[in-house]
Amino acid sequence: MSDASLIDELPGELLMWVLIISELLVFGAGLAAFMGVRLTDPAGFAEAQSHLHRTGAAFNTAVLVTSGYLAAQALRWRQVARRVPARIALISAALLGVVFLIIKGTEYADKAAQGINYETHPFFLFYYLLTGFHAAHVLAGVGILLLVSWRDDARNIEVGAQFWHMVDLVWIMLFPVIYLLG
Amino acid sequence: MGGNTLTRAWLALLGLSVGSAVLTLLPVPAAVMGGGILLLALIKTRVILAQYLDLACSPGWLRGFTMVLTGFSVLIFALYLI
Numbered sequence: 346m347s348d349a350s351l352i353d354e355l356p357g358e359l360l361m362w363v364l365i366i367s368e369l370l371v372f373g374a375g376l377a378a379f380m381g382v383r384l385t386d387p388a389g390f391a392e393a394q395s396h397l398h399r400t401g402a403a404f405n406t407a408v409l410v411t412s413g414y415l416a417a418q419a420l421r422w423r424q425v426a427r428r429v430p431a432r433i434a435l436i437s438a439a440l441l442g443v444v445f446l447i448i449k450g451t452e453y454a455d456k457a458a459q460g461i462n463y464e465t466h467p468f469f470l471f472y473y474l475l476t477g478f479h480a481a482h483v484l485a486g487v488g489i490l491l492l493v494s495w496r497d498d499a500r501n502i503e504v505g506a507q508f509w510h511m512v513d514l515v516w517i518m519l520f521p522v523i524y525l526l527g
Numbered sequence: 528m529g530g531n532t533l534t535r536a537w538l539a540l541l542g543l544s545v546g547s548a549v550l551t552l553l554p555v556p557a558a559v560m561g562g563g564i565l566l567l568a569l570i571k572t573r574v575i576l577a578q579y580l581d582l583a584c585s586p587g588w589l590r591g592f593t594m595v596l597t598g599f600s601v602l603i604f605a606l607y608l609i
Contacts, residue, residue: 355588356581365580373599380606399551406544410575414537417579421533510579517571518599521564525551526607 358500361507365514368482372475372515376522379471386467393468394524396461398452402524405445406516412441413513416490416506423499431502435494438509442487449480472523479515486512536578543567543574561607565600572596 355362383390419434456462456469463473486509493505550563573593576582582589 351587354585356584369596377599377602377606380603384606384609403544403548407541410537410540410544410571413575413579414533414540417533507580510575513579514572514575517568517575518596521547521568522603525547525564526561526603 357507358504361504361511365507365511368511368515369518372479372518375471375475375478376518379475379522380526382467382471389466390468393466393472396456396459397472397524398455399524401448401452402520405448406520408441408445408448409513409516412438412445413510415441416509419494420499420502420506423497423502428497432494432497435490435497435502435505439487439490439494442483442490442509445483446480446487449476449483475519475523479512479519482512482515533578536574539574540571543571558608562604565604565607569596569600 352359415434415438419431419438422428422431422434461469463470489505489508493501547564547567550560550567553560555563573589573596576592577589582592
């Protein structure tokens with residue numbers, strides 16, 4: 346099989362796949378560094394992790410995978426010219442993104458109220474860096490989903506949904522490492 | 528891919544997420560819990576890649592992503608066990 350046909354096998358926009366791979370590598374490197382630094386102070390990392398809201402973060406996982414489902418479903422609907430359900434699904438997906446950010450914001454506010462910041466412990470430096478960078482992607486994704494619900498060409502929706510699934514993928518990698526592996 | 532496949536993928540993702548939460552509550556050794564959580568996360572990433580991102584139609588790419596993500600999970604697990 347030639348390289349050209351292999352690349353042609355990729356569904357959706359090639360440049361979006363370049364972005365997906367780049368983001369997975371960046372977050373993967375960040376998470377590997379987090380686990381590496383953890384070796385210097387496992388007890389401190391476990392203690393710091395105990396301050397996190399696992400339940401809220403687990404709920405956010407359900408929120409994101411549901412949102413991803415709606416974005417994927419929107420594309421299927423648009424491909425068979427069901428524009429209204431597709432738009433409703435995209436807007437619903439974006440609203441779930443907002444729910445994710447509200448829960449994340451509540452978590453950050455709670456940390457601030459406890460006097461916890463990125464200087465408190467190296468754990469929290471990684472925590473704010475990785476979850477904050479991810480939250481920035483969620484915010485961008487919400488905007489993109491709303492944009493493609495307006496400019497609802499099937500190709501636009503496909504690219505927007507690809508971005509959103511990337512955000513989902515990163516969270517699925519990030520959640521167990523930051524919140525569960527104490 | 529049909530809507531039913533997508534819905535099954537979504538339900539599988541929710542089920543796997545509940546599985547991760549349950550695993551943290553069970554009185555199992557840390558290595559079992561950590562390995563189990565990472566395995567469930569790996570399966571979730573594969574479901575998203577295959578069904579949400581449609582790589583089920585590109586088995587070569589799906590295999591490549593799965594291999595890299597499996598390597599990443601093994602690295603994280605090894606660092607967790609040290």
